[in-house]
Amino acid sequence: MIPMRRRWVPVMILALGTVWATVAGAQNPERGERGPRLGLERGSFLDLLGREKLQQELNLSEDEIASIREMREAIRNEFREKMAELRNLQNPGERRAKRAEMNNVLDEKVHERIRELLSREKMMRLYQIRLQVRPVVVSLSHEFMARRLELSDEQKNGLAEIIKEMEAKQAELGGRTRGLSQEQRREIMQKNRQVRAEADQKAIELLTPEQKENFEKMKGEKFELPTRRNRQQNT
Secondary structure, three states: OOOOOHHHHHHHHHHHOOOOOOOOOOOOHHHOOOOOOOOOOOOOHHHHHOOHHHHHHOOOOHHHHHHHHHHHHHHHHHOHHHHHHHHHOOOHHHHHHHHHHHHHHHHHHHHHHHOOOOOHHHHHHHHHHHHHHOOHHHHHHOHHHHHHOOOOHHHHHHHHHHHHHHHHHHHHHOOOOOOOOHHHHHHHHHHHHHHHHHHHHHHHHOOOHHHHHHHHHHHOOOOOOOOHHHHHHHO
16 A cells, blocks of 8 residues: 655655756766666666566556556657767766756656656655655755755755765766776775765764654655666576
8 A cells, every 4th residue: 555644745746856866877887987878877767667666566557557668668769869969978077967967857757747647646655765765965955855854054055065075976986987897897886885875874964853753754654676786686
């Protein structure tokens, strides 16, 4: 059964409609220097809606799954030319920034279309799961989330500094990975995970106990999203 917390509905719709993609769209060493395919970064609508476990959690009908599949393919075809433009960018920093910008646009397009396909209840559960998956520091930095949690200017400035520090560390780990061994790429990926985890922890520590409680309520019931590695092992 899909849990509901109706008092959180307005803020969830506002806060999670479009979230920064800079972190989520960062380079993935397992895919080489180009990073993950456009729109398929972990936690994006395209990524989540393609997951069988999430489809089961939302209790999607066969018709809904078929409509979502058609929508995903149409969106990806629409952005295929833009994906080619990304590959032509030689500067890693410029490529990451452009990918983040394009992911935001793509995610918003998907968001608009799935609102026509899914019920309000299913949309709310999708928002909750998305909030669980996205980096904490990114979610907290969104203006609507900051407003709902009543973050102070000091807290907002602190989050901005955390993101700045995180992006700097990720930039150092980024760059071209062509020519590196699989083990070296995995090591870079692990370091990126650690950077994100440290940033999330610092962000949580900025919150008051009441803010932490409210933030957790917005996530709804716990949902475990399988990692790419786990999915590969189960196939």
